Amino acid sequence: MATRGKFSSNVFNSANTTFETQSMDSTIVQEKLFGQTEEDDDEPVVFICGTCRLPVGDSLSWGGSEAGQNQIRLKRVTDNVLVGKDARLHEASKGSLCLIVDLMCRGCHSVLGMIYSSTPKSLDHKRYMFCFNVADIDSYLLGSASQMLAAEGPKEQPVTLEYRGHVEQQLLEMKMLVVSMAQRLEEIEGGLQDGCNEA
Template identity: 55%
Template sequence: MSGRRALCKDSNVTYEVTVNDGVYADSTIIKDISKQGKFVEDDDSDPPVVFFCGSCKLPVGDSLSWAGSEDEKNQILLKRVSDNVLVGEETHFSGTCKKDLGCLKVHLTCRGCSSLLGMVYISTPRKLDHIRSLFCLNVTAIESYVLGSSSQQVAAVSPKQQPVTLEYRQAVERQLDEIKAVTLSMGQRLLVLEDRIFGLVQLGCSL
């Protein structure tokens, strides 16, 4: 069985998958950013769809890499994802669903907020060949926007709903660290003042 490889037309990450033969087929996910090209899609009248992390609204993929869906598991299948999706290194044994019992998988998480987005099956029985090495995103963990659609909005209407970028998150963390440092300094000063007051009280009582 040959491996699957999707090429992206921009700087997004391409994952090249190598598959070995056997009763259980294993796949190796290789991060490849050296190859660039145009992904060929069948003619389709439907406009492209962009998928976002449901928590922080970072883009995680699009319909140009569509590979299908798993209605029973409430997942969509993509051949490639953006570099905002982190592929886990730790493998997990799938035993929660009868259909994928005995499969090995790795988790997919959002780079921006660490939310669990889905999984990649790296070892499956032959009957699940069609989903192995694809990016299986949970529908409940993502949002979508149809390009050119006026009926769907992902733009924030208030500052509280603005997408959280990595730069914004880092700035907030720096501010929190500064506030924490000031709070600790004030706490230490209060302790010194309390010790001095206590000493004065003790001195007054002894006179």
């Protein structure tokens, strides 16, 4: 996989209404994440908690993936990710014991993955990276939104300089007409007052 990971526009199936996504089987996500080709687009992806939908990171901080363990690695995450305090032993593979701390969602306190704080030499590439379990996160592909509001009819037109000039000209003409009518009204009132005074 490339430095940030390659993502196609169909990597993550989303409902795309505002920021909602739909959950999918982790095997589907795994196929999409780990079965990329060089021709795929490199569109940014936002990773979100699979339970409460808070954003936890994005593909711009991509650190790699582990197909066999259904994990993705990120170099940076959002403040919505809490790092556990208690380290515990974890067997990453047969005979490979590691010390890990849990990564949890700030919103719902779901466990999303882990940080390897101590690893054997073969797993040094994972140390101090944010490792998320694919089954515990969802994602949103930026630029994949397709819903648009319909135009309100053929009479709508963009506000261009020419259109603005036309509107200003119409306003000026209306203002001149109002001033002219006010002057005429004053003349009529003046004539009426003179007629009353003579009588």
